[in-house]
Amino acid sequence: MNRLESAIKIDGLRKVFTRKGEEIVAIKGIDLDIKEGDFVSVVGPSGCGKSTFLHIVGGFIDKTSGKVLVKGNEVDKPAPDRGMMFQESTLFPWRKVFGNVAWGLEMQNLPKKEIHERVEHLLKLVGLWEFKDHLPSELSGGMKQRVSLAKVLAFNPEVLLMDEPFGALDSQTREIMQVELLRIWSEAKKSVLFVTHDIEEAVYLSDYVVVLTKRPSTVKEIIKVELPRPRDLSIRKSYEFIDYRNYIWDLLHGEENVKGFSRSVSNAN
Ligand code: ADP
Numbered sequence: 001m002n003r004l005e006s007a008i009k010i011d012g013l014r015k016v017f018t019r020k021g022e023e024i025v026a027i028k029g030i031d032l033d034i035k036e037g038d039f040v041s042v043v044g045p046s047g048c049g050k051s052t053f054l055h056i057v058g059g060f061i062d063k064t065s066g067k068v069l070v071k072g073n074e075v076d077k078p079a080p081d082r083g084m085m086f087q088e089s090t091l092f093p094w095r096k097v098f099g100n101v102a103w104g105l106e107m108q109n110l111p112k113k114e115i116h117e118r119v120e121h122l123l124k125l126v127g128l129w130e131f132k133d134h135l136p137s138e139l140s141g142g143m144k145q146r147v148s149l150a151k152v153l154a155f156n157p158e159v160l161l162m163d164e165p166f167g168a169l170d171s172q173t174r175e176i177m178q179v180e181l182l183r184i185w186s187e188a189k190k191s192v193l194f195v196t197h198d199i200e201e202a203v204y205l206s207d208y209v210v211v212l213t214k215r216p217s218t219v220k221e222i223i224k225v226e227l228p229r230p231r232d233l234s235i236r237k238s239y240e241f242i243d244y245r246n247y248i249w250d251l252l253h254g255e256e257n258v259k260g261f262s263r264s265v266s267n268a269n
């Protein structure tokens, strides 16, 4: 793999919504270059345009101006080279776990035997092969998100676009999912663009954390996270980890002008 190749390249991205004749500038200007295999998180104040940004890269929302390239191709509509995951699972409730993951492969008209092999591989990858005959309603929130991930991976996308995929999970399940995601990411070797409002999640997972300003958003700073990999959860207790977290916390709270916040408070910790 050529490490210098861009998986996602964004130049001067701008998005203006028009509502009742009024223009809302959601994104003023984003430039970003994500290399193949990188795990990049985006954090920013609520309402700054994170979801809008991810949906533009996914091809679900039109940009106003600028360039969005995925593997060198201009994005203008959704396509299987970009796998999208959301906070709520997007499983078909009437299909069993196996059938949900197989769906993307059936769409490609692959032979039955090949579909079975691929689904088995993917369900083993996310640790749910034994649950292949269960319906989504019989699974926990964390399990549903694992199946959703397997379903997205079935399309063999170039990049994974994830919008707060663990946002609806309790904190313990969330941590387990973060560990699992890193394991799957290191095996599947995909570039990931991951939106979250959880700073620790961003630091734990990422090679780079992109901090956006408040709306209309621009890139405030890109932090390279140089924690060693593979990472286990205990890394969160390290001083290095806490330094990253505090640094990004300061950047974000500087944006949000939170009342009662004083920089000296965080420095004293
Ligand atoms: P985030 O995900 O960072 O919380 P969003 O991307 O959802 O933020 O929204 C960014 C801004 O764009 C918000 O002010 C929101 O109200 C506005 N916005 C999002 N979608 C639309 C839309 N379809 N029409 C008008 N305004 C929108």
Ligand code: MG
Pocket: 050, 051, 052
């Ligand atoms: Mg959002």
